[in-house]
Amino acid sequence: MKPSNDISKIFLFSGLNENELQLIQDFSSIKTYSKGEIIFFDTEPYLGFYGVIEGLVKIYKISKEGREHIIHLEYPGCTFAEVPMFEKYSDSRFQELTYPANSMAIEENTVVIKVPVKPFLELTNRNTDIYLKMLASFAKRLRFLNTHIEGITLDDVTKRLSKYLLTEIEKEHPNRQTIKEKQENLIELDISKYDLASHLGTITETLSRVLKKLQSEDIIEVHGKRIVIKNLASLKNYIK
Amino acid sequence: MKPSNDISKIFLFSGLNENELQLIQDFSSIKTYSKGEIIFFDTEPYLGFYGVIEGLVKIYKISKEGREHIIHLEYPGCTFAEVPMFEKYSDSRFQELTYPANSMAIEENTVVIKVPVKPFLELTNRNTDIYLKMLASFAKRLRFLNTHIEGITLDDVTKRLSKYLLTEIEKEHPNRQTIKEKQENLIELDISKYDLASHLGTITETLSRVLKKLQSEDIIEVHGKRIVIKNLASLKNYIK
DNA sequence: CGTAACCTTGATTAAGATCAATTCTCGTGG
Protein backbone atom coordinates (compact mmCIF):
# COMPACT_ATOMS: atom_id res chain seq x y z
CA MET A 1 0.00 0.00 0.00
CA LYS A 2 2.88 2.36 0.61
CA PRO A 3 5.46 1.62 -2.05
CA SER A 4 6.53 5.24 -2.01
CA ASN A 5 7.40 5.07 1.66
CA ASP A 6 10.31 2.74 1.20
CA ILE A 7 13.19 4.64 2.72
CA SER A 8 15.71 1.79 2.37
CA LYS A 9 16.54 3.08 -1.11
CA ILE A 10 18.13 6.17 0.44
CA PHE A 11 21.84 5.45 -0.05
CA LEU A 12 22.74 6.91 3.30
CA PHE A 13 20.51 4.42 5.11
CA SER A 14 21.61 1.36 3.14
CA GLY A 15 23.72 -0.09 5.95
CA LEU A 16 21.01 0.20 8.59
CA ASN A 17 18.94 -2.72 9.91
CA GLU A 18 15.14 -3.02 9.90
CA ASN A 19 14.94 -1.73 13.43
CA GLU A 20 16.93 1.41 12.75
CA LEU A 21 15.03 2.10 9.55
CA GLN A 22 11.78 1.87 11.45
CA LEU A 23 13.10 4.27 14.09
CA ILE A 24 14.05 6.80 11.44
CA GLN A 25 10.66 6.44 9.82
CA ASP A 26 9.03 7.04 13.19
CA PHE A 27 10.60 10.40 13.89
CA SER A 28 10.70 11.55 10.25
CA SER A 29 7.93 12.71 7.97
CA ILE A 30 7.26 11.76 4.38
CA LYS A 31 5.53 14.14 2.03
CA THR A 32 4.52 14.16 -1.63
CA TYR A 33 5.07 17.37 -3.60
CA SER A 34 3.59 18.55 -6.85
CA LYS A 35 5.77 19.79 -9.66
CA GLY A 36 6.91 23.30 -8.86
CA GLU A 37 6.28 23.08 -5.14
CA ILE A 38 8.93 24.57 -2.86
CA ILE A 39 10.51 22.22 -0.31
CA PHE A 40 12.48 24.92 1.49
CA PHE A 41 13.87 28.41 0.96
CA ASP A 42 17.40 29.50 1.78
CA THR A 43 15.96 31.92 4.31
CA GLU A 44 14.33 29.26 6.49
CA PRO A 45 15.89 28.10 9.76
CA TYR A 46 17.52 24.71 9.47
CA LEU A 47 15.49 21.88 10.96
CA GLY A 48 16.65 18.73 9.25
CA PHE A 49 17.83 17.08 6.09
CA TYR A 50 15.90 15.45 3.27
CA GLY A 51 16.03 12.35 1.11
CA VAL A 52 14.45 11.81 -2.29
CA ILE A 53 12.32 8.68 -2.48
CA GLU A 54 10.60 9.36 -5.81
CA GLY A 55 10.79 12.13 -8.39
CA LEU A 56 13.33 14.90 -8.88
CA VAL A 57 14.43 17.88 -6.81
CA LYS A 58 16.43 20.93 -7.78
CA ILE A 59 18.70 22.82 -5.41
CA TYR A 60 19.15 26.38 -6.60
CA LYS A 61 19.98 29.98 -5.85
CA ILE A 62 18.26 33.11 -7.10
CA SER A 63 19.84 36.50 -7.67
CA LYS A 64 18.31 39.79 -6.62
CA GLU A 65 17.30 40.34 -10.24
CA GLY A 66 15.49 37.01 -10.30
CA ARG A 67 18.00 34.95 -12.27
CA GLU A 68 18.24 31.39 -11.11
CA HIS A 69 21.15 28.98 -10.97
CA ILE A 70 20.71 25.27 -10.28
CA ILE A 71 23.54 23.89 -8.17
CA HIS A 72 22.38 20.29 -7.82
CA LEU A 73 19.76 17.94 -9.15
CA GLU A 74 18.79 15.24 -6.65
CA TYR A 75 17.50 11.90 -7.85
CA PRO A 76 15.82 9.10 -5.84
CA GLY A 77 18.22 7.74 -3.22
CA CYS A 78 19.99 11.05 -2.73
CA THR A 79 19.97 13.06 0.46
CA PHE A 80 20.25 16.82 0.51
CA ALA A 81 20.72 19.57 3.08
CA GLU A 82 22.69 17.26 5.38
CA VAL A 83 25.52 19.77 5.36
CA PRO A 84 24.22 22.24 8.01
CA MET A 85 23.92 19.36 10.47
CA PHE A 86 27.68 19.43 10.84
CA GLU A 87 28.02 23.16 10.76
CA LYS A 88 25.94 23.20 13.90
CA TYR A 89 28.26 20.63 15.40
CA SER A 90 31.32 22.71 14.59
CA ASP A 91 29.96 25.83 16.22
CA SER A 92 30.36 25.95 19.97
CA ARG A 93 27.89 28.75 20.43
CA PHE A 94 24.43 28.03 19.13
CA GLN A 95 23.47 29.98 16.09
CA GLU A 96 20.47 30.10 13.88
CA LEU A 97 21.47 28.33 10.68
CA THR A 98 19.48 28.51 7.48
CA TYR A 99 19.29 26.14 4.54
CA PRO A 100 22.20 26.73 2.14
CA ALA A 101 19.98 27.12 -0.96
CA ASN A 102 16.40 26.83 -2.17
CA SER A 103 14.87 23.53 -3.20
CA MET A 104 11.90 22.65 -5.36
CA ALA A 105 10.25 19.47 -6.61
CA ILE A 106 10.44 19.52 -10.40
CA GLU A 107 8.54 16.34 -11.13
CA GLU A 108 4.92 15.60 -10.35
CA ASN A 109 4.47 13.49 -7.20
CA THR A 110 7.97 13.85 -5.88
CA VAL A 111 8.18 11.95 -2.59
CA VAL A 112 10.59 13.27 0.00
CA ILE A 113 11.48 12.26 3.54
CA LYS A 114 12.37 14.95 6.06
CA VAL A 115 14.67 13.77 8.83
CA PRO A 116 14.99 16.01 11.92
CA VAL A 117 18.58 16.51 13.02
CA LYS A 118 18.47 15.77 16.70
CA PRO A 119 16.97 12.27 16.83
CA PHE A 120 18.97 11.31 13.77
CA LEU A 121 22.26 12.30 15.36
CA GLU A 122 21.28 10.49 18.53
CA LEU A 123 20.53 7.34 16.56
CA THR A 124 23.70 7.45 14.53
CA ASN A 125 25.88 8.70 17.33
CA ARG A 126 29.24 6.97 17.13
CA ASN A 127 28.08 4.99 14.10
CA THR A 128 31.28 5.26 12.07
CA ASP A 129 29.65 3.56 9.14
CA ILE A 130 27.15 6.35 8.67
CA TYR A 131 29.87 8.92 9.14
CA LEU A 132 32.05 7.30 6.51
CA LYS A 133 29.14 7.13 4.12
CA MET A 134 28.46 10.80 4.67
CA LEU A 135 32.10 11.64 4.19
CA ALA A 136 32.04 9.75 0.92
CA SER A 137 28.90 11.56 -0.16
CA PHE A 138 30.33 14.94 0.82
CA ALA A 139 33.54 14.07 -1.01
CA LYS A 140 31.63 13.23 -4.15
CA ARG A 141 29.71 16.45 -3.91
CA LEU A 142 32.84 18.49 -3.32
CA ARG A 143 34.46 17.07 -6.42
CA PHE A 144 31.28 17.72 -8.37
CA LEU A 145 31.22 21.35 -7.23
CA ASN A 146 34.91 21.75 -8.08
CA THR A 147 34.25 20.51 -11.58
CA HIS A 148 31.15 22.66 -11.79
CA ILE A 149 33.06 25.80 -10.82
CA GLU A 150 35.78 24.94 -13.28
CA GLY A 151 33.15 24.70 -16.00
CA ILE A 152 31.39 27.92 -15.14
CA THR A 153 34.53 30.01 -14.89
CA LEU A 154 36.72 28.53 -17.58
CA ASP A 155 34.39 27.09 -20.24
CA ASP A 156 31.96 28.71 -22.64
CA VAL A 157 28.36 27.54 -22.91
CA THR A 158 29.03 25.13 -25.79
CA LYS A 159 31.70 23.35 -23.79
CA ARG A 160 29.50 23.22 -20.70
CA LEU A 161 26.63 21.74 -22.68
CA SER A 162 28.94 19.21 -24.34
CA LYS A 163 30.24 18.10 -20.96
CA TYR A 164 26.70 17.75 -19.68
CA LEU A 165 25.60 15.66 -22.66
CA LEU A 166 28.64 13.41 -22.37
CA THR A 167 28.11 12.75 -18.67
CA GLU A 168 24.45 12.02 -19.35
CA ILE A 169 25.46 9.39 -21.89
CA GLU A 170 27.85 7.85 -19.40
CA LYS A 171 25.11 7.84 -16.81
CA GLU A 172 22.69 5.90 -18.98
CA HIS A 173 25.26 3.40 -20.18
CA PRO A 174 27.57 2.73 -17.25
CA ASN A 175 29.43 -0.05 -19.04
CA ARG A 176 29.30 1.04 -22.60
CA GLN A 177 31.26 -1.63 -24.40
CA THR A 178 28.62 -4.26 -23.78
CA ILE A 179 25.71 -2.20 -25.07
CA LYS A 180 24.19 -2.95 -28.44
CA GLU A 181 23.97 -0.33 -31.14
CA LYS A 182 20.34 0.69 -30.61
CA GLN A 183 19.66 3.86 -28.63
CA GLU A 184 23.27 4.01 -27.60
CA ASN A 185 23.54 7.70 -28.26
CA LEU A 186 20.12 8.83 -27.16
CA ILE A 187 19.66 11.16 -24.23
CA GLU A 188 16.24 11.65 -22.74
CA LEU A 189 16.32 14.92 -20.82
CA ASP A 190 14.61 14.54 -17.46
CA ILE A 191 14.49 18.27 -16.84
CA SER A 192 13.02 21.19 -18.76
CA LYS A 193 15.20 23.27 -21.06
CA TYR A 194 14.72 26.12 -18.63
CA ASP A 195 16.18 24.04 -15.83
CA LEU A 196 18.95 22.72 -18.03
CA ALA A 197 19.92 26.26 -18.99
CA SER A 198 19.89 27.31 -15.38
CA HIS A 199 21.98 24.29 -14.45
CA LEU A 200 24.53 25.24 -17.12
CA GLY A 201 24.66 28.80 -15.81
CA THR A 202 22.90 30.36 -18.78
CA ILE A 203 19.38 31.14 -20.04
CA THR A 204 16.96 29.32 -22.33
CA GLU A 205 17.58 31.53 -25.34
CA THR A 206 21.31 30.90 -25.27
CA LEU A 207 20.83 27.17 -24.72
CA SER A 208 18.47 27.08 -27.67
CA ARG A 209 21.04 28.76 -29.92
CA VAL A 210 23.84 26.45 -28.82
CA LEU A 211 21.69 23.39 -29.44
CA LYS A 212 20.91 24.77 -32.86
CA LYS A 213 24.57 25.35 -33.58
CA LEU A 214 25.47 21.77 -32.64
CA GLN A 215 22.64 20.55 -34.85
CA SER A 216 23.83 22.60 -37.80
CA GLU A 217 27.24 21.00 -37.36
CA ASP A 218 25.57 17.58 -37.53
CA ILE A 219 26.84 16.67 -34.07
CA ILE A 220 23.46 16.21 -32.43
CA GLU A 221 19.80 15.96 -33.36
CA VAL A 222 17.16 17.45 -31.08
CA HIS A 223 13.54 16.32 -30.91
CA GLY A 224 12.00 17.98 -27.88
CA LYS A 225 13.46 16.26 -24.86
CA ARG A 226 15.27 13.64 -26.94
CA ILE A 227 18.77 14.38 -28.05
CA VAL A 228 20.62 12.01 -30.33
CA ILE A 229 24.39 12.19 -30.50
CA LYS A 230 25.23 11.77 -34.17
CA ASN A 231 28.93 12.46 -33.92
CA LEU A 232 30.40 11.55 -30.58
CA ALA A 233 33.97 12.32 -31.62
CA SER A 234 33.13 15.91 -32.58
CA LEU A 235 31.21 16.39 -29.35
CA LYS A 236 34.17 15.13 -27.37
CA ASN A 237 36.31 17.54 -29.29
CA TYR A 238 34.38 20.42 -27.75
CA ILE A 239 35.27 19.45 -24.21
CA LYS A 240 38.98 19.34 -24.85
CA MET B 1 64.84 24.27 16.65
CA LYS B 2 61.85 23.16 14.58
CA PRO B 3 59.13 25.71 15.23
CA SER B 4 57.80 25.16 11.74
CA ASN B 5 57.30 21.46 12.37
CA ASP B 6 54.54 21.96 14.88
CA ILE B 7 51.67 20.00 13.42
CA SER B 8 49.36 20.46 16.39
CA LYS B 9 48.15 23.70 14.83
CA ILE B 10 46.44 21.69 12.07
CA PHE B 11 42.78 21.99 13.06
CA LEU B 12 42.07 18.42 12.05
CA PHE B 13 44.63 17.10 14.53
CA SER B 14 43.60 19.32 17.41
CA GLY B 15 41.89 16.54 19.38
CA LEU B 16 44.78 14.10 19.13
CA ASN B 17 47.16 13.31 21.98
CA GLU B 18 50.97 13.63 21.96
CA ASN B 19 51.39 10.01 21.03
CA GLU B 20 49.10 10.16 18.04
CA LEU B 21 50.65 13.39 16.83
CA GLN B 22 54.07 11.78 16.98
CA LEU B 23 52.80 8.81 15.00
CA ILE B 24 51.42 11.06 12.28
CA GLN B 25 54.67 12.98 12.17
CA ASP B 26 56.54 9.69 11.79
CA PHE B 27 54.77 8.48 8.68
CA SER B 28 54.27 11.94 7.15
CA SER B 29 56.73 14.26 5.50
CA ILE B 30 57.16 18.00 6.00
CA LYS B 31 58.49 20.18 3.22
CA THR B 32 59.18 23.87 2.72
CA TYR B 33 58.20 25.41 -0.60
CA SER B 34 59.31 28.62 -2.28
CA LYS B 35 56.81 31.09 -3.62
CA GLY B 36 55.45 29.80 -6.89
CA GLU B 37 56.40 26.19 -6.34
CA ILE B 38 53.84 23.55 -7.32
CA ILE B 39 52.69 21.18 -4.58
CA PHE B 40 50.68 18.94 -6.88
CA PHE B 41 48.98 18.95 -10.28
CA ASP B 42 45.44 17.74 -10.96
CA THR B 43 46.91 15.06 -13.19
CA GLU B 44 48.93 13.34 -10.48
CA PRO B 45 47.76 10.13 -8.84
CA TYR B 46 46.38 10.68 -5.37
CA LEU B 47 48.75 9.68 -2.59
CA GLY B 48 47.70 11.64 0.45
CA PHE B 49 46.38 14.86 1.85
CA TYR B 50 48.19 18.00 3.00
CA GLY B 51 48.12 20.47 5.83
CA VAL B 52 49.44 24.03 5.86
CA ILE B 53 51.79 24.75 8.76
CA GLU B 54 53.16 28.10 7.56
CA GLY B 55 52.52 30.33 4.56
CA LEU B 56 49.75 30.30 1.98
CA VAL B 57 48.60 27.82 -0.64
CA LYS B 58 46.28 28.27 -3.59
CA ILE B 59 44.08 25.53 -5.01
CA TYR B 60 43.23 26.27 -8.62
CA LYS B 61 42.19 25.04 -12.03
CA ILE B 62 43.55 26.06 -15.42
CA SER B 63 41.66 26.11 -18.70
CA LYS B 64 43.05 24.84 -21.99
CA GLU B 65 43.67 28.44 -22.99
CA GLY B 66 45.72 29.03 -19.85
CA ARG B 67 43.21 31.00 -17.82
CA GLU B 68 43.35 30.25 -14.15
CA HIS B 69 40.67 30.15 -11.48
CA ILE B 70 41.45 29.92 -7.79
CA ILE B 71 38.94 27.76 -5.94
CA HIS B 72 40.42 27.94 -2.43
CA LEU B 73 43.09 29.72 -0.48
CA GLU B 74 44.48 27.63 2.36
CA TYR B 75 45.93 29.29 5.44
CA PRO B 76 47.98 27.75 8.28
CA GLY B 77 45.95 25.14 10.14
CA CYS B 78 43.97 24.12 7.07
CA THR B 79 44.10 20.74 5.42
CA PHE B 80 43.52 20.23 1.72
CA ALA B 81 43.06 17.34 -0.68
CA GLU B 82 41.49 15.17 2.03
CA VAL B 83 38.48 14.68 -0.20
CA PRO B 84 39.80 11.89 -2.47
CA MET B 85 40.54 9.80 0.62
CA PHE B 86 36.82 9.12 0.91
CA GLU B 87 36.18 8.76 -2.77
CA LYS B 88 38.51 5.80 -2.64
CA TYR B 89 36.50 4.43 0.27
CA SER B 90 33.24 4.77 -1.59
CA ASP B 91 34.51 2.89 -4.63
CA SER B 92 34.36 -0.88 -4.33
CA ARG B 93 36.71 -1.46 -7.23
CA PHE B 94 40.05 0.21 -6.94
CA GLN B 95 40.59 3.06 -9.30
CA GLU B 96 43.38 5.46 -9.94
CA LEU B 97 42.26 8.76 -8.45
CA THR B 98 43.97 12.05 -9.17
CA TYR B 99 44.08 15.26 -7.16
CA PRO B 100 40.95 17.33 -7.75
CA ALA B 101 42.84 20.52 -8.67
CA ASN B 102 46.31 22.04 -8.83
CA SER B 103 48.02 23.54 -5.81
CA MET B 104 50.84 26.03 -5.45
CA ALA B 105 52.64 27.74 -2.57
CA ILE B 106 52.11 31.49 -3.02
CA GLU B 107 54.19 32.71 -0.12
CA GLU B 108 57.91 32.31 0.39
CA ASN B 109 58.80 29.46 2.78
CA THR B 110 55.41 27.84 2.88
CA VAL B 111 55.63 24.80 5.14
CA VAL B 112 53.37 21.89 4.33
CA ILE B 113 52.86 18.43 5.79
CA LYS B 114 51.97 15.57 3.48
CA VAL B 115 50.03 12.78 5.15
CA PRO B 116 49.80 9.45 3.30
CA VAL B 117 46.30 8.02 3.26
CA LYS B 118 46.78 4.46 4.38
CA PRO B 119 48.55 4.87 7.71
CA PHE B 120 46.37 7.85 8.51
CA LEU B 121 43.16 5.92 7.99
CA GLU B 122 44.57 3.05 10.05
CA LEU B 123 45.40 5.44 12.87
CA THR B 124 42.05 7.18 12.84
CA ASN B 125 40.02 4.08 12.10
CA ARG B 126 36.80 4.24 14.08
CA ASN B 127 37.83 7.55 15.60
CA THR B 128 34.47 9.27 15.41
CA ASP B 129 35.97 12.49 16.63
CA ILE B 130 38.19 12.82 13.58
CA TYR B 131 35.32 11.85 11.33
CA LEU B 132 33.05 14.47 12.84
CA LYS B 133 35.75 17.07 12.48
CA MET B 134 36.18 16.16 8.86
CA LEU B 135 32.45 16.26 8.29
CA ALA B 136 32.39 19.72 9.80
CA SER B 137 35.28 20.81 7.62
CA PHE B 138 33.66 19.34 4.50
CA ALA B 139 30.40 20.99 5.44
CA LYS B 140 32.09 24.35 5.77
CA ARG B 141 33.76 23.89 2.41
CA LEU B 142 30.53 22.82 0.75
CA ARG B 143 28.79 25.93 1.98
CA PHE B 144 31.72 28.04 0.83
CA LEU B 145 31.59 26.50 -2.64
CA ASN B 146 27.84 27.02 -2.79
CA THR B 147 28.29 30.67 -1.99
CA HIS B 148 31.17 30.87 -4.43
CA ILE B 149 29.11 29.41 -7.27
CA GLU B 150 26.25 31.72 -6.41
CA GLY B 151 28.64 34.66 -6.69
CA ILE B 152 30.21 33.59 -9.95
CA THR B 153 26.93 32.85 -11.71
CA LEU B 154 24.64 35.51 -10.32
CA ASP B 155 26.83 38.48 -9.37
CA ASP B 156 28.88 40.89 -11.45
CA VAL B 157 32.52 41.58 -10.68
CA THR B 158 31.82 44.65 -8.55
CA LYS B 159 29.51 42.68 -6.30
CA ARG B 160 31.97 39.82 -6.03
CA LEU B 161 34.79 42.17 -5.08
CA SER B 162 32.58 43.93 -2.54
CA LYS B 163 31.69 40.62 -0.95
CA TYR B 164 35.35 39.67 -0.79
CA LEU B 165 36.34 42.95 0.84
CA LEU B 166 33.57 42.72 3.40
CA THR B 167 34.47 39.16 4.40
CA GLU B 168 38.12 40.21 4.67
CA ILE B 169 37.13 42.96 7.10
CA GLU B 170 35.11 40.50 9.15
CA LYS B 171 38.07 38.14 9.16
CA GLU B 172 40.45 40.71 10.56
CA HIS B 173 38.04 42.04 13.17
CA PRO B 174 36.05 39.07 14.44
CA ASN B 175 34.31 41.06 17.14
CA ARG B 176 34.05 44.44 15.61
CA GLN B 177 32.17 46.44 18.18
CA THR B 178 35.07 46.35 20.63
CA ILE B 179 37.69 47.56 18.17
CA LYS B 180 38.98 51.09 18.37
CA GLU B 181 38.74 53.47 15.45
CA LYS B 182 42.28 53.09 14.13
CA GLN B 183 42.83 50.71 11.19
CA GLU B 184 39.33 49.47 11.55
CA ASN B 185 38.65 49.61 7.87
CA LEU B 186 42.05 48.64 6.54
CA ILE B 187 42.53 45.49 4.51
CA GLU B 188 46.03 44.22 3.86
CA LEU B 189 45.81 41.90 0.85
CA ASP B 190 47.82 38.76 1.45
CA ILE B 191 47.67 37.71 -2.20
CA SER B 192 48.71 39.40 -5.44
CA LYS B 193 46.15 41.26 -7.53
CA TYR B 194 46.59 38.56 -10.13
CA ASP B 195 45.57 35.92 -7.61
CA LEU B 196 42.73 38.04 -6.29
CA ALA B 197 41.38 38.50 -9.80
CA SER B 198 41.65 34.79 -10.45
CA HIS B 199 39.89 34.07 -7.16
CA LEU B 200 37.06 36.40 -8.16
CA GLY B 201 36.75 34.67 -11.52
CA THR B 202 38.07 37.57 -13.55
CA ILE B 203 41.38 39.01 -14.81
CA THR B 204 43.74 41.70 -13.49
CA GLU B 205 42.64 44.35 -15.97
CA THR B 206 39.01 44.06 -14.97
CA LEU B 207 39.86 43.99 -11.27
CA SER B 208 41.94 47.11 -11.74
CA ARG B 209 39.07 48.93 -13.39
CA VAL B 210 36.60 47.91 -10.70
CA LEU B 211 38.95 49.05 -7.94
CA LYS B 212 39.29 52.33 -9.77
CA LYS B 213 35.54 52.69 -10.07
CA LEU B 214 35.06 52.11 -6.33
CA GLN B 215 37.79 54.67 -5.65
CA SER B 216 36.17 57.25 -7.89
CA GLU B 217 32.97 56.75 -5.90
CA ASP B 218 34.91 57.44 -2.69
CA ILE B 219 34.04 54.03 -1.30
CA ILE B 220 37.58 52.72 -1.01
CA GLU B 221 41.16 53.96 -1.23
CA VAL B 222 43.84 51.72 -2.72
CA HIS B 223 47.56 51.94 -1.94
CA GLY B 224 49.19 48.86 -3.41
CA LYS B 225 48.17 45.97 -1.22
CA ARG B 226 46.44 48.22 1.32
CA ILE B 227 42.79 48.96 0.81
CA VAL B 228 40.96 51.36 3.10
CA ILE B 229 37.20 51.21 3.26
CA LYS B 230 36.06 54.82 3.37
CA ASN B 231 32.36 54.21 3.07
CA LEU B 232 31.27 50.90 4.49
CA ALA B 233 27.59 51.58 3.97
CA SER B 234 28.00 52.15 0.24
CA LEU B 235 30.13 49.05 -0.07
CA LYS B 236 27.48 47.02 1.70
CA ASN B 237 24.98 48.45 -0.70
CA TYR B 238 26.77 46.73 -3.56
CA ILE B 239 26.27 43.27 -2.12
CA LYS B 240 22.53 43.63 -1.73
C1' DC C 1 -9.89 22.58 -29.32
C1' DG C 2 -8.22 26.22 -26.51
C1' DT C 3 -4.97 28.00 -23.61
C1' DA C 4 -1.00 28.21 -20.88
C1' DA C 5 3.56 26.78 -20.46
C1' DC C 6 7.48 25.96 -23.07
C1' DC C 7 10.63 26.80 -26.65
C1' DT C 8 12.73 29.19 -30.60
C1' DT C 9 14.25 33.07 -33.31
C1' DG C 10 15.79 37.75 -34.32
C1' DA C 11 17.68 42.39 -33.08
C1' DT C 12 20.11 44.89 -29.78
C1' DT C 13 22.97 45.81 -25.78
C1' DA C 14 26.20 45.36 -22.16
C1' DA C 15 29.78 43.30 -19.41
C1' DG C 16 33.90 41.86 -19.38
C1' DA C 17 37.81 39.58 -22.08
C1' DT C 18 41.51 40.44 -25.19
C1' DC C 19 45.18 43.00 -27.21
C1' DA C 20 48.60 46.45 -26.80
C1' DA C 21 51.26 49.81 -24.51
C1' DT C 22 52.92 52.16 -20.63
C1' DT C 23 53.91 52.92 -15.89
C1' DC C 24 54.92 51.49 -11.30
C1' DT C 25 57.40 48.87 -7.74
C1' DC C 26 60.78 46.60 -5.67
C1' DG C 27 64.70 43.56 -5.17
C1' DT C 28 69.44 43.03 -6.65
C1' DG C 29 73.99 43.92 -8.07
C1' DG C 30 77.34 47.35 -9.43
Added chain:
DNA sequence: CCACGAGAATTGATCTTAATCAAGGTTACG
Protein backbone atom coordinates in the same frame (compact mmCIF):
# COMPACT_ATOMS: atom_id res chain seq x y z
C1' DC D 1 73.17 54.35 -2.71
C1' DC D 2 71.68 54.33 -7.04
C1' DA D 3 70.39 52.22 -11.37
C1' DC D 4 68.66 48.60 -13.71
C1' DG D 5 65.41 45.23 -15.02
C1' DA D 6 61.70 42.05 -14.30
C1' DG D 7 57.39 41.25 -12.68
C1' DA D 8 53.12 43.57 -11.28
C1' DA D 9 49.66 46.78 -12.10
C1' DT D 10 47.29 50.21 -14.80
C1' DT D 11 45.17 52.25 -18.79
C1' DG D 12 43.09 52.60 -23.31
C1' DA D 13 40.93 50.68 -27.62
C1' DT D 14 38.60 47.00 -29.47
C1' DC D 15 36.21 42.60 -29.76
C1' DT D 16 33.34 38.64 -28.26
C1' DT D 17 30.09 36.22 -25.79
C1' DA D 18 26.05 35.80 -24.00
C1' DA D 19 22.23 38.53 -21.69
C1' DT D 20 18.26 41.28 -22.64
C1' DC D 21 14.25 42.64 -25.09
C1' DA D 22 10.59 41.45 -28.11
C1' DA D 23 7.82 38.53 -30.93
C1' DG D 24 6.28 34.25 -32.61
C1' DG D 25 5.76 29.35 -32.79
C1' DT D 26 5.03 24.58 -30.57
C1' DT D 27 3.52 21.36 -27.45
C1' DA D 28 0.88 19.28 -24.04
C1' DC D 29 -3.03 18.70 -21.53
C1' DG D 30 -7.51 19.54 -19.59
